[in-house]
Amino acid sequence: MDLAAEALIGLAELTDVELLALMVAGEADDQSLAAQVAVVCVPLERLRRGRWGDTLRAVLLYPGAFSTFNDTGRPGPLDDHWTRFLHRQQMYYTLARLAIDRHLHSHAPNATHYCRADLEPKPRWTLPRYSTRLGQIGDHVFYAEI
Numbered sequence: 001m002d003l004a005a006e007a008l009i010g011l012a013e014l015t016d017v018e019l020l021a022l023m024v025a026g027e028a029d030d031q032s033l034a035a036q037v038a039v040v041c042v043p044l045e046r047l048r049r050g051r052w053g054d055t056l057r058a059v060l061l062y063p064g065a066f067s068t069f070n071d072t073g074r075p076g077p078l079d080d081h082w083t084r085f086l087h088r089q090q091m092y093y094t095l096a097r098l099a100i101d102r103h104l105h106s107h108a109p110n111a112t113h114y115c116r117a118d119l120e121p122k123p124r125w126t127l128p129r130y131s132t133r134l135g136q137i138g139d140h141v142f143y144a145e146i
Contacts, residue, residue: 027068042114
């Protein structure tokens with residue numbers, strides 16, 4: 001996502017904690033805490049590997065990476081609704097802070113990808129030649145890129 005697009009939808013003003021909190025809320029709001037922890041740890045594993053960017057912001061906003069930040073993942077431009085939602089849901093900020101500080105341990109360690117178990121067709125990266133299936137937590141199946 002380029003800076004112009006980022007500014008248009010209001011992401012430029014958000015901190016890394018806010019972006020990560022928004023991502024986990026958008027990706028796993030209806031999931032168990034274990035599933036939310038696994039989801040929130042994925043961008044940090046990607047950052048550790050360095051393939052998707054050298055900052056958390058770059059990893060989170062990597063084109064096509066997380067549906068929360070794609071056109072299909074959010075109903076229109078980011079607005080005050082999201083900020084108000086996140087402030088009411090302090091749990092997402094807490095998860096984001098704990099993940100950034102490396103205080104969370106995922107049940108899908110080393111996961112670099114996930115998708116909904118009911119997603120059809122499955123993304124190409126789910127094929128065994130690209131990734132190892134780590135397991136399912138809630139509605140998401142987690143994978144580690146090979």
